Amino acid sequence: MKNFLNRPFIPIGALLILFFCQLSADPSTFAMRMNGHKHNMEEDYLERGIQEWYDIYTDSLDLTAMMDSMVQDVGLSIIEFSQPEDATVIYAEDSSGVYEFVIGLSLDNWVVVAEGAGCIFDIGISGIGAMIGGTSEFGSTGLDVTLGEPTPLDPVVTVDGSGFPWCDGMEFIVQEGVEGIIDSFLDSLTLALDGLGLDSMFVFGDLLGALGIDDEELLAAAFASFPMDLTIVTENDPEENVVQLIYDMDFLTGTSTDPQAFVGIEPDPVNGSQLEIGGFSYLYWQLQRGFHWHEDWDDTQRVNAAFDIMESLSINGFRMETFWGRVQSQAYVEEGLDPADVTPEMIDDFLADPEHWDDSEFAAIFDILDNSVARGLTPFMAIGVGHEDRPPRTADGLRIAPATAGWELPDNFIAVTPETYLYNLKIYAHATVRKYADYVDVWQAENELDAAAFAAADPEWWRKGDYWLDRDFRNQVMDVLVEAIRTEDPTGLITHDLHMLGFMEALEDWIDDLDIIGFNYYPNQAWALPNMGFSMGEYVWAVRRVLAGLGHAGKPVWLIESGFPGIELDDPPDSISLEEDMIYFSENRQDKYISDALNSAVENGINGFFYFSLTAEEDEDVGGGGALNTYMRFSGLIRKDTDEQKAALVPFANLYNELVMEVGIEPSELAMPQDYVLYQNYPNPFNPTTNIRFSVETQGDMLLHIYDITGRLVETLVTGELMSGDHVVQWDASDYASGVYFVRLVAGETRQTRKILLMK
Numbered sequence: 025m026k027n028f029l030n031r032p033f034i035p036i037g038a039l040l041i042l043f044f045c046q047l048s049a050d051p052s053t054f055a056m057r058m059n060g061h062k063h064n065m066e067e068d069y070l071e072r073g074i075q076e077w078y079d080i081y082t083d084s085l086d087l088t089a090m091m092d093s094m095v096q097d098v099g100l101s102i103i104e105f106s107q108p109e110d111a112t113v114i115y116a117e118d119s120s121g122v123y124e125f126v127i128g129l130s131l132d133n134w135v136v137v138a139e140g141a142g143c144i145f146d147i148g149i150s151g152i153g154a155m156i157g158g159t160s161e162f163g164s165t166g167l168d169v170t171l172g173e174p175t176p177l178d179p180v181v182t183v184d185g186s187g188f189p190w191c192d193g194m195e196f197i198v199q200e201g202v203e204g205i206i207d208s209f210l211d212s213l214t215l216a217l218d219g220l221g222l223d224s225m226f227v228f229g230d231l232l233g234a235l236g237i238d239d240e241e242l243l244a245a246a247f248a249s250f251p252m253d254l255t256i257v258t259e260n261d262p263e264e265n266v267v268q269l270i271y272d273m274d275f276l277t278g279t280s281t282d283p284q285a286f287v288g289i290e291p292d293p294v295n296g297s298q299l300e301i302g303g304f305s306y307l308y309w310q311l312q313r314g315f316h317w318h319e320d321w322d323d324t325q326r327v328n329a330a331f332d333i334m335e336s337l338s339i340n341g342f343r344m345e346t347f348w349g350r351v352q353s354q355a356y357v358e359e360g361l362d363p364a365d366v367t368p369e370m371i372d373d374f375l376a377d378p379e380h381w382d383d384s385e386f387a388a389i390f391d392i393l394d395n396s397v398a399r400g401l402t403p404f405m406a407i408g409v410g411h412e413d414r415p416p417r418t419a420d421g422l423r424i425a426p427a428t429a430g431w432e433l434p435d436n437f438i439a440v441t442p443e444t445y446l447y448n449l450k451i452y453a454h455a456t457v458r459k460y461a462d463y464v465d466v467w468q469a470e471n472e473l474d475a476a477a478f479a480a481a482d483p484e485w486w487r488k489g490d491y492w493l494d495r496d497f498r499n500q501v502m503d504v505l506v507e508a509i510r511t512e513d514p515t516g517l518i519t520h521d522l523h524m525l526g527f528m529e530a531l532e533d534w535i536d537d538l539d540i541i542g543f544n545y546y547p548n549q550a551w552a553l554p555n556m557g558f559s560m561g562e563y564v565w566a567v568r569r570v571l572a573g574l575g576h577a578g579k580p581v582w583l584i585e586s587g588f589p590g591i592e593l594d595d596p597p598d599s600i601s602l603e604e605d606m607i608y609f610s611e612n613r614q615d616k617y618i619s620d621a622l623n624s625a626v627e628n629g630i631n632g633f634f635y636f637s638l639t640a641e642e643d644e645d646v647g648g649g650g651a652l653n654t655y656m657r658f659s660g661l662i663r664k665d666t667d668e669q670k671a672a673l674v675p676f677a678n679l680y681n682e683l684v685m686e687v688g689i690e691p692s693e694l695a696m697p698q699d700y701v702l703y704q705n706y707p708n709p710f711n712p713t714t715n716i717r718f719s720v721e722t723q724g725d726m727l728l729h730i731y732d733i734t735g736r737l738v739e740t741l742v743t744g745e746l747m748s749g750d751h752v753v754q755w756d757a758s759d760y761a762s763g764v765y766f767v768r769l770v771a772g773e774t775r776q777t778r779k780i781l782l783m784k
Contacts, residue, residue: 051264053115057272058562059569064264069553071113072602074129078111081216087209091136094201098194100140108133115258115267116155123157123172125258125269129217130177138198143191145198148182152206154214162254166243169256174214179206242481249474249529251276251283276566278573280528291568292577294629299683300764300781301709303334303341305585305634307406307471310660311344312392314639317664327392330638333662333669335399337677340704342396343468343584343634345406346389346456352416352448353382355424357440361447363504368511371454386459393463400704400778404466404519407456408449408505410476411486412437416448424448426497427489437488442497446504453508461513465709465783466540468519468584469505473498474530475523499533506537515711517783521584528570535574539783540632543567544585548617549656552589552609557620560586564628580783582632583625587640587659590614590670609655615672619679626683635676638662684779702769702776705755709781712758716741716778718769720748727770728753733763741767757782 052064087107095102114128136147158171183199185191252275261268278285306314314326321329334342366374375381396403415424418438427439457467472479479485480492491497502520509516519540522530531541545563547556564581571577589609596608618635625633640660661673701719708714720726728742738760741753757765762784769776 051261051266053113053264053266053268055261055268055270056559057270058559059274059566061562061565062270063558064268065554067554068113069602070127070269071111074111074113076602078129081213082107085209085212087205090205090208091202094205095138095140095198098140098197098201100138100145100198102136103139104135104137106133106135107131114153114155115269117258117260117267118157124159125256126155126157127258127269128155128177129153129213136202141188141190141194143185143187143194145191145195146184146186147198147202148184149179149202149206151177151179152210152213153177154210154217156217158256160254160256162252166247167254174217176210176214179203179210181206239481242478246478246525248280248283249526250524251278251280251528253277253283275563276527276570278528279532286569286573289569289573291565291572291629294627297626297683298629298631299626299633299680300580300631301341301402301582302633302680302684303339303402303635304330304638305343305636306330306345306638307343307409308345308347308350309641310637310639311342312347312388314637315662315667316639316641316643323388324391327395329667331395331399331401333638333673334401337674338681339677340401341632341634342401342403343406344389344392344403345409346460347385348408348414348449348452349416349423350385351382351389351456352380352452354380355416355418355440355444355448356380356451357418357424357438357444361441361444363443363446363450366447366450366454368454371451371458374451375455381455389460393460397463397704397706402704402708402781403464404468405456405460405464406468406471406521408453408469408501409471410473410492410501411471412488415445416452423488425489426491428491431490432483433488434483439489442491442500445491446500449501450504450508453505454512457508457512457516461516463707464513464516465707465711466517466519467505467509467513468521468542469502469509469537471521472523472544473501473520474526476526478525495529495533498530502534502537517709517711519582519584531570531574535576538579540580540582541567541571541576542582542584542632544636545583546586546656548588550654551606552613552655553606555588555613555617555620557588557617558624560621561624561628564625564630568629580631581629582634583621583630584632584634585636586621586634587636587656588614588617589655589658590661590672591655591658607655609658611671614659614661614670615675618672618676622676622679622683633680635661700769700771700774700776702767702778704778705767705780709783710757711762711782711784712760713754713756714780714782715752715754716767716780717750717752718776719750720746720771723748724771727768729768729770730755731766731768732760733765735766738765 052066054065054070056063056065088105091105092102108131112130112132114130116126116128118126130153132150134149136149138145138147154174154176156171156174158169160167160169181199181202183195183202185195252273254273257270257272258267259270277283277287311327311330312323314330315321334340393403417423422436422438424440424445425433425437426442426445427433429439431439433439476487476492476498480487480489506518509518517539518537519542520534520538522543545560547559560583567581571579590611591609593611595610595612596605600608622633637660639662641657642660642664643657644654661670663670700721703717705714705716716728724745726742726746727740729737730739730741732738741755760782762782765780765782767778767780
C-alpha cells in the first residue's frame with residue numbers, strides 16, 4: 025500500500041483538496057457533501073487533469089512504432105492506426121468493502137488496421153484501462169489518503185482477417201502479437217498511473233504551506249477549534265443513476281472538547297430571507313486609504329469616492345475602523361501600568377493630553393460618520409484591532425507589542441507587558457466608544473482575535489508578540505473592549521470577526537458577550553477553481569447549528585468578510601493548462617462566487633452580508649501571510665488605475681437589494697420628490713431610540729408613520745401642519761421587538777418610505 029496524502033490540511037484547505045474531482049458530465053459524477061447536504065458539481069477537473077497527464081504520457085510512448093514492430097515480425101504493415109485521444113475516468117463502488125472509493129481509467133476508440141500476405145486485418149481493442157482504490161482517514165493533522173496498487177483491466181483483442189483463404193489462419197498469430205503489445209502497454213500504463221501524482225491531485229488546494237503552520241501542537245489546536253470530519257467515498261446515486269465520487273465533509277460538528285457534540289442537531293428552518301443589512305466591509309486601509317492607486321488623493325476624497333458608489337447602488341451598510349495607532353499618537357510605557365487603574369471618569373483627562381492623543385484623527389472619523397448619515401449609509405465600527413500596524417508607538421517611534429523580553433520582534437517594535445498593552449487599549453476603547461456612540465449601534469471588538477495565536481506564531485504574519493499565543497490574554501483583550509462598549513454605549517451591540525482558526529474556543533469564551541455572531545470565510549483565497557461560493561451557505565448553516573448547540577439559537581449571524589479575486593478581465597482561453605486555470609481569477613468567476621455566496625447564505629439564514637472590499641491593494645506586494653494573501657489583494661470590485669467597475673459590482677448590488685427582507689411597502693413609494701425629503705434615520709441599526717429627519721419645502725399637513733415588516737401601522741409620530749424647513753423626530757422603540765420597520769412620510773399625494781432596523 026502506498027500513502028499518497030501524508031500532508032495535513034487546515035479546514036479552509038480541506039474544502040479545496042478535491043478540486044480535480046468536479047465532473048461536468050450529465051448526470052454529475054462528482055459531488056461535494058457538506059453537513060449532509062449534497063451539491064452535484066458541474067466541471068470535471070479530475071478528468072481534465074488525467075487527460076493532460078495522458079497526453080504527456082502517450083507522447084512519451086510511441087505506440088505506433090510498437091505496433092509497426094509487432095506486425096513486421098509476421099510480414100505485415102500498419103495501414104491505419106490511432107490510439108484513443110481521450111481518457112475516461114470511471115468511479116465504482118467496492119463491494120468487498122476494502123476501499124472507500126475506487127477510481128478507474130478507461131481508454132476506448134482504438135483503430136488498428138494491418139495488411140500483408142494479401143490480407144487485411146481489422147484489429148479490435150476494448151477494455152484497456154486500470155482501476156485504483158483508496159481509503160481516507162481524517163485526524164488531528166489533516167487528511168490521509170491511502171491508495172492501493174493500480175489494477176489493470178482485462179482487455180479484449182479481436183482480429184478479423186479478410187482477403188485470401190489463408191487470412192483466417194493468420195488471425196491467431198496477429199492477435200497474440202497485439203495482445204503482447206497491449207500487455208506491455210498496460211504494464212507501462214499501470215506503472216505510470218502509480219506515479220501519476222494522484223497525491224498532487226488531492227493536495228493541490230492545500231493551504232497549509234501558504235499558512236506556514238509547522239508546529240504540530242498548533243495544527244492540532246487549529247483542528248480542535250474547528251471540529252470537522254472528512255472522508256472520500258464512491259457511492260451510487262439513484263437519482264443521478266451513476267456512481268459518484270463524493271467529498272463528504274461535516275464541519276463545526278461540536279465543541280473544542282467534544283467534536284461530535286452537535287452531530288444530530290439542526291438549526292431552525294429558514295422561511296424566506298432573513299437578510300437585514302449588508303454592504304462592504306472596510307478596514308482602515310480599504311476606506312480611509314482606499315483607491316490606493318490615487319496617490320494624490322486625501323482621505324476625504326477616498327471616502328467620498330467609496331460612498332458615491334455605494335449611494336448610487338443603494339448599498340448602505342459598511343464597516344469602518346477607528347485606527348488605534350492614529351488616534352493615540354503616543355503609547356504609555358512607563359513601569360507599573362495597570363488597566364484596573366483606568367476608570368471611565370479619567371478618560372476625558374487622558375484625552376486632554378496632546379502628547380498622547382490626536383484630536384484631529386477623532387475629528388476625521390466624525391467627518392466620515394456625518395458624511396455617511398447624510399447619505400443614508402449605516403456604519404458599524406471595528407475598534408481595538410491588534411494587527412501589527414495598529415497599536416500606538418512610543419516616543420521613539422516603536423510600536424508596542426505584547427511580548428516577553430526574550431521574544432524576537434522586528435526592529436520597529438518594543439515588547440511591553442500584557443498590563444501595559446491593556447492599559448493603553450482600555451483608554452482608547454473607552455474614548456472611541458464614548459465619542460461615536462450616537463452614530464454607531466454595532467461595534468466589532470477586535471478583528472480575528474481568535475486567530476491571533478496562529479498569526480503570532482509565524483513572524484511574517486500580522487500579530488507581533490508571544491502573549492497572543494495565550495488564551496487568557498486574548499480573553500483579557502476581549503474583556504477590555506466589551507467592558508468599554510457596555511459602559512460607554514449600554515444599548516450598543518457587539519460582534520466579532522471570527523476566523524476559522526481558533527473558532528470554537530473563542531465562541532465558547534465570548535458567546536455571552538457577542539450580540540451578533542460575525543465570521544469571515546474565504547474558500548477561494550488561494551485557488552480560483554473550484555468556485556466555492558455555494559459553501560458559504562453551508563458555513564452559515566454550520567454556525568447556526570453551533571448556536572443551537574450552545575443554547576443561543578436566536579442570535580443574528582453576520583458574514584463580516586468574504587472575497588474572491590478578480591484579476592483577469594477575460595475568461596481563460598481554451599488552451600490554458602489546468603495548473604494555470606487553477607489560479608486564473610477572472611472577473612466573471614468573481615461575479616459567480618459573489619452570487620453563489622450571497623444566495624446560499626440567504627437560503628441558510630444569514631442576517632448580514634458584507635463583502636471585503638469595494639477597493640483592494642491591487643498589487644503583488646504580499647506582505648504578512650505569505651502566498652496565502654497573494655491573490656486576495658485583487659478582491660476589490662473597482663479596477664486599479666481606471667476606477668472602472670468590475671463585472672461583479674452592479675450584479676452584487678442588484679442581488680443584494682433583491683434579497684434584503686421583503687417588505688409590506690411598495691417599491692414605487694421610495695421615489696423622492698423635490699418638495700419633501702425623508703432621510704435615513706440615525707443611528708441605524710438602533711436600540712431603542714433613533715432620530716428621523718425630514719425636510720419640508722412647502723408648508724402643509726404632514727403624517728409620519730411607523731410600520732412593521734408586515735405593513736401594519738404601529739405608531740404615528742407626526743400629524744398636522746408643519747412649517748417649511750428641516751425637522752427631526754425621535755422614535756423610542758422600547759416597547760417593540762427587534763426587526764425591520766418602515767418610516768413613511770405622507771404629504772398630500774406624496775409618500776416616501778425608509779427602512780429602519782431595531783436590534784435589541
